[in-house]
Amino acid sequence: MASSQPKKDRPNARFHGRVEAEGRKCAEPGCAEAGEFRAPPLEGTGFTGDGPPQFRWLCLDHVRAFNSGYNFFAGMSPDEIHDAQRPLAGWERETRAFNTTGGADRPPRWADFSDPLDAIGARFRDRMKQEAGRQDGKPLSGKDRDALKTLELEVDADRMALRKRYSELVRRYHPDRNGGDRSHEARLQRVIEAYQQLRSSPAFA
Incomplete structure (x- = not known):
């Protein structure tokens, strides 16, 4: 059964660049079709480049007519046209370097930061202190460093300091030392x- 609805003679979504807008008419004088395709403004519109570009909106037929008459090389000299047609045209521009050795994108100097409360400096010193090696040259693994932090020991602590600190913390957190209070069991x-x-x-061998 044929539909009673009139067929809409309008471009559908398959047309690339179509932007539907209710009530926007084609900018071509005398055209009553919807303006759904963007085109550059005509010369002499008074656009100065201050702000977003001012585009014209055309219907499908008029944007096709515009595209068929568009000439990229209009206004160019023969030499400029020859240069623009070269296979490597546009690739000669110097690209931006992403490394810091060549002088581009150098990080700011430490002196450029304002740190009146010494928050940045204190955090940096704490991190360097945590990552520092032992004076005796014995290796420390990541788990060793975490364990030292748990026991609140310095990286250069020896086996005697380890046993002493362990005894202190066991007495502090053991339920028998706290009247049966078991709230510190996880810490223990x-x-x-x-x-x-x-x-x-190996650092405490």
């Missing part, structure tokens, strides 16, 4: 695991 377990890690570490 972390202390025991950290001690076991460091006791078998």
